[in-house]
Amino acid sequence: MNHITEIRTVGVPVRDQDRALEFYTGTLGFEVQLDVPLPQFGGRWIVVAPAGSGQGRASIALVPESEDNPAGVDTGIRMASPDAKAAHRHFLDTGIDTGELLEWPGTPPMFSLRDPDGNRLYISEL
Template sequence: MSTTATRIKAIGIVVIPTNDVDRAIDFYVGTLGFEKRADIPMGDAYRWVEVAPAGSSTTIAIAPPPPDSPKAGGMQTGIIFHTGDVDGLHADLKAAGVDVDDEVSRMGDPVPPMFWLRDPEANVLMIAEVTR
């Protein structure tokens, strides 16, 4: 094992590029119930915003893509959020009009019950039930 690898202590920030920062804040804070941890203007047309579930040390940065990058949206993020009640959360998000899978997926042990959802820019996220 490399000594370099042992110096990494945590996953700090995951970035989801977004074209409409205010709409993303409304979704992640207003709909998912995350906290807004940072909202920093960076020049005339750029803003760095960090959101996270209460108590989480890892944050999600929602910010416009760099100027020469393609438009944001429709990304498979690889992000999996944990919940203790996947069925209740699925029902709540569906009732709130969030684009979620029709049903919770149940593949059996050792795979936890889970479902996919899409944010307002069609970025794909997963919710999985973790009871530990």
Template sequence: MLISSIDTVTVPVADQERALEFYAGVLGFEVRADNPFPMGRWLTVAPKGAATALLLASWFPDMAPIGGLVVAAPDLDALAARLREHGLAADGPSDQPWGRQLLFHDPFGNGFVASQA
């Protein structure tokens, strides 16, 4: 086996502090690393216990938002309500042939699909 896991996914953000407020404050992710970096901060977050972290990178101003990040959530209705109470749009939850899902974006346009865990 040449690759055994995906450790980090880079997520472009325009403002790392605002991103931290969203990912840690709204979604409840834990901060894995918050260290000085020549181009800003090396700031990674992840759901507690998750193997893969998100690197909230502000040093790629031309990087387009990414889409299709799939996350698992035990209560999609609660997640939708939390997003909406923070002024964010949430599409769903809705029942699909493959299961229940909720679509949403972070404040920087990165797209997520939350599936019922």
């Protein structure tokens, strides 16, 4: 029997949840799916996802950093865009820490960017 059926939420450690929430919603255009106090966790349980993706789809939890879970990591999270070149230009123009646009034969255009805490995320074309 398969007890695991999907990947739901990936935690990204952040130093300031309010600043991170502004970046993920204001800059990346994500929607808040959940934002509740969680004092035993040292902050709130904040879950964001791409606009229109709906509940139950892959999401990101903006979790308070800790000694065992520091901010500023390569998250390994790959997100998709219908136009990676336009997204790359947009993030560069808005001053986001954005890596080089990679265009290799046989692969979709892709690039990386960093959130305000230095967490690396990736965007590739659909």
